[in-house]
Amino acid sequence: MPTREPPAPRLHRAGPLPADLARRLYRLMLTARMLDTEAIALQRQGVFPAYVSLRGQEAAQVGSAAAMDPERDFAFPTYREMAVALTLGVDMVGYLASHRALWHGGLYNPLTSRFAPINAVVGGPVPHAVGWALGERLAGRTGVAVSYFGDGASSEGDVHEAMNLAGVLNAPVVFVCQNNRWALSVPNERQIAGGSVAARAAGYGMPGVTVDGDDLAAVHEATRTALERARAGGGPTLIEALTYRANPHSTSDDTSRYRDPAEERAWADRDPLLRARAAMEASGAADAAFFAAAEAECRAAAERIRDGVSAAPEPPGTDLFDHVFREPAPHLAAQRRVWEEEVR
Incomplete structure (x- = not known):
């Protein structure tokens, strides 16, 4: 297997986040990382029949979700957007109930959380987001749909049809493609013609933005700009967040069959949590005491959620x-x- 080095960031840039916002988003990223680890352990213990990890994609998810207006906007997730759910304040025991197979789509309230039911259909959330956005506009409201999908889903017909419809009808949608470099075991170069998802946006009459998906501030800024554009009547935007799926596709996957360990080591140096911490230290937004307190606080939160979903009664x-x-x-x-x- 050839080694595939991380691409050099190309890209939509952003300055440091405000200190208070940076600290809040770092805590969310850290809680998501720790909860992800707990969820994998629950699967290994037989509590979850299966689980899909988000490790390595925390900045792409937290940065984009934090830009949303939870009073107006609505997120349409796949099965991997646990950090989006956390950022939007979803009941995480209810969210993880889906992974425990207690209830299809989760036990949380999608309407109050502004987070649609978990969707395991590849590309499935994208047309749903466009439909909701068009309904929002017809009702005279200013909400924007944020649709999440992966690089593999970008090859699905549902995604193309939905983006074309959004472009034709100028729908208020932000399409967020988390390009984690692997469509299960298939690398980008074998399933994305031209090598760029964002470049396809021109064919649908919308801007396409490529952003370093491991740069929390850059993702947040790109999403905020796209949301403002949609809210002002400017129509949809496609954001391609370049990131990396650090863990296997799911707990039933084995990356050693198709991925070079050297590639994984190269991407580990770009870990979004390490980069967020370095950016905060450089800007003076946080010190060692903050990070020590965050570690304890986030670990306790992850353990409370773990215990809650483990003890949740079966319906x-x-x-x-x-x-x-x-x-x-x-x-x-x-x-x-x-x-x-x-x-x-």
Whole structure:
């Protein structure tokens, strides 16, 4: 396997974040990192049947979500946006209930959290975001949809159709592609013609922005600018955040079968948490005491969420039938009777 070095940052740049904001976002990134580690452990212990890690993508997720207006905007995630959920204040026990297979899409309230149900369909959240954005505009409101997807999903027809529709109708959407370099086991160069997702934006009549996805400030600034543009009637923007999936695609994946360890080591030097810390130290936004306190605080938060989802009760089996149709259907009633006889 050839070694693929990280690309040199090309890019939308930004100055340091305000100190208070930098400290808040660092805590969110650190909590996400620690909770991700706890979630992997829960899968290894058999509590979760499966889990998808976000390690390495914390800046791309926290930086973009923190730019949103939680009173107006709405995020449409895939199955990997745990740090987006955390940033938007989603009930994280309810979020992780989906990974424990307690409830499809999670047990949190999407309407109050402004975070749509977890979507495991590759490219699936993108047309949903465009539909919501068009509805928001028809209602005379100023909310903007933020749609998350990966570099692999960028090759799906749903994504192309949704971005074309958004461009034609000038929909208020920010498309955030987290290009983590691998579509499961397929590298960028084997599935992205031309090598750039952002470059495709011109074909849909919208700006395409490439940003260093491991630079917290740059992601935040690019997303804030795109949100303001959409809110002012300027239409959609496509942001390609160049980052790296540090862990396997999921807990059932084995990167040693397709990825060179030297590549992983090279990207480890660009760890977004280390870069955020270095930027804060350089700007004087935080000192050693802050980082020590953040470590303890974030670890405690991750452990509380871990314990909460581990102890969450399983939903009643009748939910399989109660939430299918608004009015009872005869065939479903028959299935329920069979199920009740089998579980007695």
